[in-house]
Amino acid sequence: MAPKVLVSDKLSETAVQIFRDRGIDVTFDPTLGKDKDKLLSVIGEYDGLAIRSATKVTEKLLEAAPNLKVVGRAGIGTDNVDKEAASRRGVIVMNTPYGNMITTAEHAIALMFAVARQIPEANASTHAGKWEKSRFMGVELTGKTLGVIGAGNIGGIVCQKAVGLGMKVAAYDPFLSEERATKLGVEKVELDALLARADVITLHVPLTDQTRNILSAENLARTKKGVRIVNCARGGLVDEAALAEALKSGHVAGAAFDVFAEEPATASPLFGLPNVVVTPHLGAATTEAQENVALQVAEQMSDYLLTGAVTNALNMPSVTAEEAKLMGPWVKVAEHLGAFVGQMTDEPLKSIEIVYNGSVAAMNLEALNCSAIAGVMKATNPDVNMVSAPVVARERGVEISTTRQDKSGVFDGYIKLVVKTAQRERSVAGTVFSDGKPRFIQIKGINIDAEVGAHMLYTTNHDEPGIIGTLGQTLGENGVNIANFTLGRSDRGRDAIALLYLDEQPAVTVLDKLRTTGLFKNVAPLRFNV
Template sequence: MPKVLVSDKLSETAVQIFRDRGIDVDFEPNLGKDKDRLAEVIGQYDGLAIRSATKVTEKILASADNLKVVGRAGIGTDNVDKAAASKKGVIVMNTPFGNMITTAEHAIAMMFAVARQIPEASASTHAGKWEKSKFMGVELTGKTLGVIGAGNIGGIVCDRARGLKMKVVAYDPFLSEERADKMGVEKVELDALLARADFITLHVPFTDATANILSAENIAKTKKGVRIINCARGGLVDEDALAEALKSGHVAGAAFDVFKVEPATDSPLFNLPNVVCTPHLGAATTEAQENVALQVAEQMSNYLLTGAVENALNMPSVTAEEAKVMGPWVKVAEHLGSFVGQMTDEPIQSIEIIYNGTVSAMNLEALNCSAVAGIMKATNPDVNMVSAPVIAKERGIQISTTSQDKSGAFDGYIKLVVKTAERERSIAGTVFSDGKPRFIQIKGINIDAEVGAHMLYTTNTDVPGIIGTLGQTMGENDVNIANFTLGRSAAGANAIALLYLDGSPPAAVLEKLRATGLFQSVAPLHFNVA
């Protein structure tokens, strides 16, 4: 009989799910706060169900000799050392869809609050004042809402805003025109959203691409009198710049549930008029907490009893028998997707995954999920192999699979073809006898490139001096090249270079290469090779 420890506060209903499924469960909701005690007892358990209080560190995992799965009731897994868990062979699951409605509703509530200055008016009235003329608000009806990020939560916000008779414009590089039409929103570029929106709400993850997406420069582009809501992630908005815009009157109000530094004991937004602040309450409803608790109990039970893997963050949905053979191919699929995802900044219309040779007989569903997740992770690191196909479907992306028995020069390979309205990108990869993934073709050009954590991809016309320029520029700036791969379609025609570097190339180095005028594109790439 599998044995599970619940070390955080999960509902009794969730605990009963384990019992009803025939799993031995110990419910100790305060144990997660005692890391030493947790390390002492964790070796007894096959599963660990947590919220945010329990920290699943490398030290804890080192003592977890029988642990097979960690289930997080919620989406955030920053309290779990996923790299150490993967190395230990422990699956990490979360519940990414349990609090979507709750978070979206909080954003809508914050929009109402800042539109009508409800917190300040409430405090004034509680103080015995009657300042009716002081708190003049604005209606939401007929106003334009700009939604930055129209994924799961952003999509719900769009739907609720349309119900409030608002005009909705959305900025999301992966939102297709077809999907936008179905949602009843207008797809726009970021600058257009900033110029038109009366209210702006953010619903994107925090990544290099989204950090300070509302910078001082972008805040200056907004419509005078705009109101800004952030219930997504801290760091998406330059809080200092926003504070100045609020003081100047350019921004009429702001409502923030998340901050760059949390717990937020100090912020430039605090104590400013018409700024509503809450302590990261997006998922804090009874329903959401119950939903994620029930979901994690079901998922963990399914895995421990049947081997089914749902919402896993660190492994594909494959059986134990398949895992040894498929592991390297799962990585190849992920790397191919990651390459395309990092190179694509426009809505994807279709993804075709071609399996050739020996790989065509494997679990293609899992490989498909890995490839699609690789693409999506470029803009949303919270995506996993289970949620990626769902998100792709919601965005109107057509996914097709082709399986071929013939192998050609390789025993097997995977080819990814991604189409947008503007272009088609293709890349192929295989697994060599050493078990390491390789890129073997890009844009129809044959290569042989080992995959590294930090890489640089360039395209150019095949002319003399490319190798020298790349090598000299890297050398002069102390960027070491571990591997250098070149390819061309024909003499004097299209050519590519793929450099495996020891570290991420600085922005200044990239600008120097671009300034030479030799390259059509210069793109740094990053891959999870762990």
């Protein structure tokens, strides 16, 4: 059955056609996002939801969407999506951060020129029949210092364009490497140095607790007198009231804003001030950018729904189509290992350690981690998936750690899972054989070679004769067929284990018969999603 996608905002017909061409059952209703009640009544039918900014993906909407697997935002901003609620419900949230990079960078440069030469006011004055050449004295940008706060995707393009304009560029970005700075042709500086030296400051960072009001009243006071401020990134990065006061005092010579703390912005301390250029969040508003992000979100959502490839997800590691194909068996191994220890553990978890050895250590470990954690958590919460599992683990205070190791032992690669509670520690390891099938290769430090089946039985005992006979006879007498039987022991006369692959799950009465023999320390039925 083809996946179903709802497009509830305005996307191009070309983007909608991509869904159709990929075999997706798509409903295109570009006004539906503005009708909350109607959207709520139909969302339960769909596997995917493609949106722009009009549709609000709230916790209430997500609760009404039991089949929803992915929300795709055509654009970079996802303020209209409750990402925490989506993660808890296992819904991937994607955006398209690269489709409007050039457009947004160009808008920042355009606003920088506009405020440097007072173009909007000069335009209005000339339209009014005035000829006020002396009133609109501007400044050249060539040779001036541009301070760029945030030199990521968009900020990096702004840096390159500014260098091309003959500007000196100083960039503040904790994640900017010296090599990247050299490649961009900019000087990497601390924020205080940028504030003191920049003739123009432009912001290109997301709004986080660390960046909120990064240009506060205090930081604005540290800027060079006559500075000009440009913000095409996010409202809330600049204290608008403090900036208005700095403009009135003359400390700041001009400002150009495309984004505001409250949007739609019908009022702002900046409105009406001289040499302040404002636009209504037009950074991505070009024909090319709108088409690009629409096409990208259609391709990304189709890839995920059809192949499992994850691109530009905000709450899930990215996995390419090639990775998804290569990692598929290892994802299952990680899930099976998690399912094993999850079903064996009935105490609150303290920590989960995932060890990757050999070839698997070079793969996308974030995705494998999610699969392993999901396997563990499903034992007590069947609705958990790779997206929601890390959130559930975090909410329960479970510590997650990952270790990479070089190849050791006879296997080219393997995964080992170690789960700790307050009372005990459990470990299990698995690998992928050349036939592509997952195998359990170690339990409690005891080596085995067991194929994974939907129905399995795990027993532990003191190593002594008669165990195989008891298991075989008891199961056989009760009509339970054994597909595969694997034994292992730590040493002669010490701890021993058995892992049986069965055709069906044994009845509780059969398990009780095994327990009453007195031969077994533990008799545990296991189920796996194979």
